[in-house]
Amino acid sequence: MAYTHQDSPSDATDPTTLPPLSLPDAIVSRYIDTTPHSLVFHVLESIPDNLSKKPELIVLCHGFPEIAYSWRKILPRLAAQGYHAVAFDQRGYGRTFSRQPLKAESFSPLSLIKDTVTLVHALGYTSVAAIVGHDFGAVTAALCATARPDMFHNLVLMSHPTKGPPQLPTGTSPSYGEPSPTPKPQEDMEKALSELPHPRKHYKWYYCTSPSNKEMTYPTGEPLHTFLRGYFHLKSADWDGNKPYPLKGWIATELEKMPRYYIMNKDDTMREGVARDMQDENDQVVKERASRWLPDNELAVYAEEYARTTFQGGLNWYRVQTQPEIAAVVMVWSGAKISVPTVFIAGKSDWGTYQEPGAIEAMEQGKSVQKQMYKGTVLVENAGHWVNQEQPERCVEEILKLLKQDL
Numbered sequence: 117m118a119y120t121h122q123d124s125p126s127d128a129t130d131p132t133t134l135p136p137l138s139l140p141d142a143i144v145s146r147y148i149d150t151t152p153h154s155l156v157f158h159v160l161e162s163i164p165d166n167l168s169k170k171p172e173l174i175v176l177c178h179g180f181p182e183i184a185y186s187w188r189k190i191l192p193r194l195a196a197q198g199y200h201a202v203a204f205d206q207r208g209y210g211r212t213f214s215r216q217p218l219k220a221e222s223f224s225p226l227s228l229i230k231d232t233v234t235l236v237h238a239l240g241y242t243s244v245a246a247i248v249g250h251d252f253g254a255v256t257a258a259l260c261a262t263a264r265p266d267m268f269h270n271l272v273l274m275s276h277p278t279k280g281p282p283q284l285p286t287g288t289s290p291s292y293g294e295p296s297p298t299p300k301p302q303e304d305m306e307k308a309l310s311e312l313p314h315p316r317k318h319y320k321w322y323y324c325t326s327p328s329n330k331e332m333t334y335p336t337g338e339p340l341h342t343f344l345r346g347y348f349h350l351k352s353a354d355w356d357g358n359k360p361y362p363l364k365g366w367i368a369t370e371l372e373k374m375p376r377y378y379i380m381n382k383d384d385t386m387r388e389g390v391a392r393d394m395q396d397e398n399d400q401v402v403k404e405r406a407s408r409w410l411p412d413n414e415l416a417v418y419a420e421e422y423a424r425t426t427f428q429g430g431l432n433w434y435r436v437q438t439q440p441e442i443a444a445v446v447m448v449w450s451g452a453k454i455s456v457p458t459v460f461i462a463g464k465s466d467w468g469t470y471q472e473p474g475a476i477e478a479m480e481q482g483k484s485v486q487k488q489m490y491k492g493t494v495l496v497e498n499a500g501h502w503v504n505q506e507q508p509e510r511c512v513e514e515i516l517k518l519l520k521q522d523l
Contacts, residue, residue: 158211162195179251189508208429280484315382463499
């Protein structure tokens with residue numbers, strides 16, 4: 117079997133032949149082959165004991181740089197409450213793979229919806245009690261809820277609020293009255309950041325550059341483990357430098373207030389930026405703080421998987437955003453609002469809540485989610501960006517609260 121994972125995987129081994137991940141006893145790892153319609157999915161799932169009837173399904177979508185493994189603390193807790201909980205390595209990540217080459221358009225928003233819908237059917241379901249997405253997985257979850265509210269009955273967004281689909285300009289034709297003025301083009305943010313007194317750049321644009329994958333992946337082994345330790349630490353509540361607050365707007369002088377893992381020094385690689393902020397951290401203290409939610413043996417799972425696959429698959433998701441002809445497919449939902457019960461959960465120490473000014477307000481004011489369907493913003497104490505790993509009990513509590521409201 118030909119194994120194709122992304123542009124240039126570092127290891128062409130068929131993932132189904134790899135040793136299994138080290139998982140809690142309540143989680144099962146397996147592969148679900150949906151070709152030719154989609155991919156061979158690697159899923160982690162927990163199923164309730166003593167079933168008297170088919171349980172409702174909850175689907176969990178991970179972010180970057182994560183894999184389905186990031187839900188290891190959530191899956192068993194949901195199953196204990198009677199749900200069939202499934203997390204999957206998303207397109208381009210981990211052990212999910214394709215038998216055909218994945219081109220740039222393979223990472224289009226429509227592909228993310230198709231993947232999830234296909235997987236739901238392959239699992240034997242036609243509806244999902246809740247779709248839960250963290251970080252970039254929240255993009256997948258929001259797209260699915262927007263496109264298929266008949267299938268995805270509740271939506272939980274973590275660490276990545278949504279402004280909704282881009283809006284098409286209205287009134288540009290003189291057929292019915294006077295056309296509205298042409299909207300001003302968006303500020304060239306990359307240029308504006310580079311012209312600051314201390315030149316900066318946005319991490320998403322860095323992720324879209326050709327060298328970023330090699331710069332982040334290599335060398336592997338302990339250097340990769342050290343980089344990921346720093347990256348996870350700096351974006352967690354363990355780092356004392358995280359004191360987020362709303363920004364006034366999408367302008368360079370506001371964005372530069374964010375930490376360097378979001379708004380990087382102009383000439384840094386991501387590894388260099390992380391190393392710069394980790395210089396003053398005590399390694400022993402970092403590990404002690406992380407021991408409650410990401411000890412070294414668990415971090416090693418991420419390091420080993422990314423050493424094998426590289427970061428390319430995940431970075432492709434960012435690169436699609438710079439190709440307007442691919443990203444613009446979501447314009448088909450211009451003007452649409454999410455119409456299922458929705459909650460937003462994030463760590464109180466998470467800058468991700470505010471990295472896109474106006475996104476939280478769009479949900480709370482009924483601009484991206486129908487007002488009666490938005491069930492609240494929950495900022496969790498003692499959690500940063502990795503809220504589902506840092507405070508899994510609180511996350512499950514909020515997911516269950518949303519599902520009970522739907523009764």
